[in-house]
Amino acid sequence: xxxxxxxPRHEVTEMGQEVTLRCKPISGHDYLFWYRQTMMxxxxxLIYFNNNVPIDDSGMPEDRFSAKMPNASFxxxxxxxxxxxxxxxxxxASQMGGxxxxxxxxxxxxxx
Amino acid sequence: xxxxxxxxHHVILSEAASLELGCxxxxxxxxxxxxxxxxxxxxxxxxLKYFSGDPLVKGIKGFEAEFIKSKFSFNLRKPSVQWxxxxxxxxxxxxxxxxxxxxxxxxxxxxxx
Numbered sequence: 310x311x312x313x314x315x316x317p318r319h320e321v322t323e324m325g326q327e328v329t330l331r332c333k334p335i336s337g338h339d340y341l342f343w344y345r346q347t348m349m350x351x352x353x354x355l356i357y358f359n360n361n362v363p364i365d366d367s368g369m370p371e372d373r374f375s376a377k378m379p380n381a382s383f384x385x386x387x388x389x390x391x392x393x394x395x396x397x398x399x400x401x402a403s404q405m406g407g408x409x410x411x412x413x414x415x416x417x418x419x420x421x
Numbered sequence: 422x423x424x425x426x427x428x429x430h431h432v433i434l435s436e437a438a439s440l441e442l443g444c445x446x447x448x449x450x451x452x453x454x455x456x457x458x459x460x461x462x463x464x465x466x467x468x469l470k471y472f473s474g475d476p477l478v479k480g481i482k483g484f485e486a487e488f489i490k491s492k493f494s495f496n497l498r499k500p501s502v503q504w505x506x507x508x509x510x511x512x513x514x515x516x517x518x519x520x521x522x523x524x525x526x527x528x529x530x531x532x533x534x
Binding site: 351352359364388400413 | 452457465493524526
């Protein structure tokens with residue numbers, strides 16, 4: 310298994326632009342999570358899905374952030390418009406109910 | 422709400438020294454407990470996990486952790502660290518249905534060769 314696959318690995322964008330981060334979970338995993346990691350705030354859970362349905366989006370910072378999971382093998386996290394304070398590493402993780410999470414390699418986002 | 426507290430933010434050890442990283446959690450029900458490691462510039466990797474049974478859990482790379490329910494603790498240990506153990510270590514907890522994984526702030530370990 311290739312594990313959780315995230316793209317792109319690095320993204321540099323200008324303030325105000327739309328950014329889309331992508332994640333392919335491990336086949337058969339029924340939970341998908343989006344985390345953000347910064348020096349100041351550590352690892353924050355943004356949103357998670359179960360069977361493609363968003364369950365808890367209370368960690369999404371504001372309306373500029375949105376996430377979708379159109380099918381079991383793909384999810385996106387979109388920021389529109391992006392701001393410099395969104396600069397962080399965004400991790401996607403997947404889980405089969407009750408087991409440990411498997412994390413992707415992350416997307417390092419820099420908004421200038 | 423669940424929360425996780427890691428006692429030390431930075432730890433510096435010499436090679437062959439013993440390691441113990443503290444982790445306490447706050448949650449009233451049944452918990453699942455995890456330790457993850459993040460090597461510089463890499464993603465999080467699972468070191469070990471506790472769901473039930475023997476409270477002493479052995480993980481990869483010689484790490485182990487002990488769940489002490491009465492102390493709400495899940496400390497990570499390794500008898501003899503190596504330079505390659507330099508990384509950031511995260512304790513994490515979920516409730517019994519294993520959904521939201523809540524992380525501690527992390528402990529940065531630097532091992533001097």
